[in-house]
Amino acid sequence: MNIVVCIKQVPDSAATVVAEGGQASWGDAPLVMNPWDEYAVETALLQQEAHGGDVTIISVGAEGATEAIKSALAMGCSQAYLVSDPELAAADSRVIAHVLAAAIKKVGDVDLALFGKQAIDSDMGVTAPQTARILGWPVLSLVSVVQELNPEDGTIKVERSIEEGRQVVESQLPAVVTVSKDIADPRYPSFMGIRKAARADIPVWTLADLEADIPAPLVRWPEVVNPPVREITNEIISGDSPDEIAETLADKIIGEKVL
Amino acid sequence: MGNQILVYIDQYKGQVMPVSWEVLGAAQSLAEKLGGGIVVLVAGEAPQAVAEQAFHYGATEVYCSDSPSLADYRPEPFTDFVVKVAQEQGAEVVLFPTTTRGRELAAMSAVDLGAGVMPDVTALEVEDGRLIATRPVYAGKLLAKTYCETGPQIITLRARAYKAPEVDSSRTGTPIQVDAGVVESDVSTRVLGYTQAKGGVSLADAGVIVSGGRGVSNNPSLTPPEGMDEKEVEVWRAQQGFKLVGELASVLGGAVGASRAAVDADYVPYENQVGQTGKLVSPDLYIACGISGAIQHQAGMRSSKVIVAINKDPDAPIFKLARFGVVGDLYDILPPLTEAFRQRLG
Structure with missing residues (x-):
């Protein structure tokens, strides 16, 4: 069972992000593995423990953007590749999906490609299904439970969390799976894992290394702006008893005409 | 064409x-x-x-x-x-x-x-x-x-x-x-069936959301059933609190949300989580009960039209976003608030 996990490096979710000169800026906030991707890494490691094989990390990013990769290696992944190329500076999701599809092919003999739900910076949530479509693999998105994974038959059975509840789906492998946060709690890296990750050799692949036709980007984002500042008048409701406070609050809320 | x-x-x-x-x-x-x-x-x-x-x-x-x-x-x-x-x-x-x-x-x-x-x-x-x-x-x-x-x-x-x-x-x-x-x-996939069909209003579509946080478990006056360990008591307490949250949501025709802390503590399922690693929502009315308002939670709900915060801690960051705030115990405020809306909205 060979599993690839595609991860992205993003600013920490606690970062104060502001627009400066039309660009996003997060000051000196740390760069980390996209939190959603940690669940994909954990899922991969659990399946590897059950079925053997390798867990390979692929990340696309700037040269030296290896913090996220090191976290994944410290959790116990076997190996990692960083795809980095100046040509990808203006990449859109479809370009990234073509790059990931090509990298997955280059890794070779992959049964399962795992992704987080979306990246917390761009909030697109389209890269995994796009990668699946390019590979011609089925996509099983927002998986909360892997019920069965059968490497011999080349099948997987999962529960997907959708708006109406859980959909139970069986699919042939290879497949692309995106995981929901409730699939498993990500493990903490071990001390040995952290030491190993710090010394790990992380090969960098350029677009030329991928030997694939990567299309030109079509989506442009000329400007990132701060959301309009909202003037909120704070009003603390007080009273002599909870009943009085509740009555006043109910009247005030109804007065806002949002009900 | x-x-x-x-x-x-x-x-x-x-x-x-x-x-x-x-x-x-x-x-x-x-x-x-x-x-x-x-x-x-x-x-x-x-x-x-x-x-x-x-x-x-x-x-x-x-x-x-x-x-x-x-x-x-x-x-x-x-x-x-x-x-x-x-x-x-x-x-x-x-x-x-x-x-x-x-x-x-x-x-x-x-x-x-x-x-x-x-x-x-x-x-x-x-x-x-x-x-x-x-x-x-x-x-x-x-x-x-x-x-x-x-x-x-x-x-x-x-x-x-x-x-x-x-x-x-x-x-x-x-x-x-x-x-x-x-x-x-x-086509290489087959749908085998559906489980856990959900009812109610979905968070994304909801015009009103009432959310609970870690504070929902904080009611020492409740007497839990015997034979529970410490964690079970905490979750049980929280569930009593989420009943109050749910009743208010129901009177307002809204949905129930939760902070990450409440989900991580197993009070409510992940489906209810509002925030950066949960659902991003913008209802007309968002009532935060026992939620301090971490930046990740704020990111998921700050575009709500009217925000109401009920929290014991007057320094909770959620109050900065709130049009109306009540510094108090949600266990004291929610039952009469639900009743007040029931009377007014019929």
């Missing part, structure tokens, strides 16, 4: 995700600016009844397919169907609702159509015949202005960004049946 706006209606066994009609509303205002017509697409089980609703909402041309491959939702055959109609119609804009299905169908259709995709858009403007989309990024901490260099332009629209058109049941029509172009033997 060649200047069409395609609108995808997301439905599940005849139940339409309400944001779908908002997307039709957005398409109608775009069609006025861009010219060209609107083609509505309905896939899935029993499309006829949904098509009928689409006519009531003002659709004039509805395409559907009763292909057995589309009876249950699977992204691959559904994408085939969308792409086939988009190509035949020469669609310049393809609009989906931001739902689980809508987002992945948009993503995959964009691959087949060689197009750009802009998901989860909250506003659209037309400049020189091109759409400029606004999308929240970094969980709404920033807004990105974005556009596609060439068509077709594939977009998903967030719930509550546009108004649904008025319903007029005198408007009817006949949907056009098309071959979905799906070969079942090419």
Whole structure:
């Protein structure tokens, strides 16, 4: 069972992000593995423990953007590749999906490609299904439970969390799976894992290394702006008893005409 | 032809995700600016009844397919169907609702159509015949202005960004049946069934959300059943608190949300989580009970129209966002508040 996990490096979710000169800026906030991707890494490691094989990390990013990769290696992944190329500076999701599809092919003999739900910076949530479509693999998105994974038959059975509840789906492998946060709690890296990750050799692949036709980007984002500042008048409701406070609050809320 | 706006209606066994009609509303205002017509697409089980609703909402041309491959939702055959109609119609804009299905169908259709995709858009403007989309990024901490260099332009629209058109049941029509172009033997997934069907109002569509946080478990005066360990007592206490949260939500016709802390402590399922790693919501009214308001939670709810905070800690950051705040115990405030609304809203 060979599993690839595609991860992205993003600013920490606690970062104060502001627009400066039309660009996003997060000051000196740390760069980390996209939190959603940690669940994909954990899922991969659990399946590897059950079925053997390798867990390979692929990340696309700037040269030296290896913090996220090191976290994944410290959790116990076997190996990692960083795809980095100046040509990808203006990449859109479809370009990234073509790059990931090509990298997955280059890794070779992959049964399962795992992704987080979306990246917390761009909030697109389209890269995994796009990668699946390019590979011609089925996509099983927002998986909360892997019920069965059968490497011999080349099948997987999962529960997907959708708006109406859980959909139970069986699919042939290879497949692309995106995981929901409730699939498993990500493990903490071990001390040995952290030491190993710090010394790990992380090969960098350029677009030329991928030997694939990567299309030109079509989506442009000329400007990132701060959301309009909202003037909120704070009003603390007080009273002599909870009943009085509740009555006043109910009247005030109804007065806002949002009900 | 060649200047069409395609609108995808997301439905599940005849139940339409309400944001779908908002997307039709957005398409109608775009069609006025861009010219060209609107083609509505309905896939899935029993499309006829949904098509009928689409006519009531003002659709004039509805395409559907009763292909057995589309009876249950699977992204691959559904994408085939969308792409086939988009190509035949020469669609310049393809609009989906931001739902689980809508987002992945948009993503995959964009691959087949060689197009750009802009998901989860909250506003659209037309400049020189091109759409400029606004999308929240970094969980709404920033807004990105974005556009596609060439068509077709594939977009998903967030719930509550546009108004649904008025319903007029005198408007009817006949949907056009098309071959979905799906070969079942090419599809490598099979739906085995559904579990845990959920009822109630979904967070994304909710006009009112009442949320609970870690503070919901903080009521020492409750006496838990005997034989529970410490963690079980904590969860039990929290569940009593979430009952109060749920009762208020129910009187207001709203949905129940939760902070990450409440979900991580196993008080409520992950489906209820509001915030950067949960659901991003913008209801008309958001009532935060026992939620301190970590930056990640704020990111998920700060665009709510009116925010109300109930918290024991007067220094809780949530109060800075709140139009109305109550410094107090949610166990004291929620029951009379629910009763007050019950009296006023009947």
